[in-house]
Amino acid sequence: MPSTSVQSAPNAKPVQGTSKSPKAEGDRRFKKIDITMKRNQYRSDALIEVLHVAQEAFGYLEEDTLTYIARGLKLPLSRVYGVATFYHLFSLKPNGAHTCVVCMGTACYVKGGGKVVAALEKELGIEVGSTTEDDQVSLMAARCLGACGIAPAVVFDGSIAGKVEPEAAIAKIRAWQSS
Numbered sequence: 197m198p199s200t201s202v203q204s205a206p207n208a209k210p211v212q213g214t215s216k217s218p219k220a221e222g223d224r225r226f227k228k229i230d231i232t233m234k235r236n237q238y239r240s241d242a243l244i245e246v247l248h249v250a251q252e253a254f255g256y257l258e259e260d261t262l263t264y265i266a267r268g269l270k271l272p273l274s275r276v277y278g279v280a281t282f283y284h285l286f287s288l289k290p291n292g293a294h295t296c297v298v299c300m301g302t303a304c305y306v307k308g309g310g311k312v313v314a315a316l317e318k319e320l321g322i323e324v325g326s327t328t329e330d331d332q333v334s335l336m337a338a339r340c341l342g343a344c345g346i347a348p349a350v351v352f353d354g355s356i357a358g359k360v361e362p363e364a365a366i367a368k369i370r371a372w373q374s375s
């Protein structure tokens with residue numbers, strides 16, 4: 197019987213030494229990602245191709261998927277978010293014209309990430325994980341973007357910003373809305 201090298205991804209690097217995404221186990225869509233990363237020898241320059249495959253498989257890119265890819269390609273999650281939110285062909289769920297991803301990992305939370313989220317939720321009148329009614333802004337939360345040194349970190353349309361105060365985040369959102 198031929199060996200199925202991607203079954204449970206025993207040789208795949210994405211889950212090596214890190215906690216497995218519960219979704220990744222047994223999900224054939226993640227196997228497609230595994231196969232693509234493996235074919236590219238887990239090179240970081242395969243990121244866009246891997247994101248394509250992931251989006252085709254899932255229809256959109258959500259946090260677990262991006263985390264999985266970041267681990268596999270040994271890239272900071274902030275970079276993967278940056279690319280995924282920069283190119284319009286990729287969509288995070290939900291999909292507004294602008295995307296704001298606030299890190300809610302431990303370091304960022306301690307440094308005020310929660311306050312940034314709360315301020316943005318109030319400003320936009322939506323909950324994190326959703327999009328404004330006019331489809332202008334999607335507000336997302338991430339775990340650790342791999343940029344803890346600049347906590348709290350926020351990715352505004354693909355550009356990471358550090359030490360973000362709630363007022364500055366609101367100003368950025370208002371600038372989007374008035375442009």
Ligand code: FES
Nearest residue numbers: 299301304343344
């Ligand atoms: S906890 Fe936010 S970047 Fe690490």
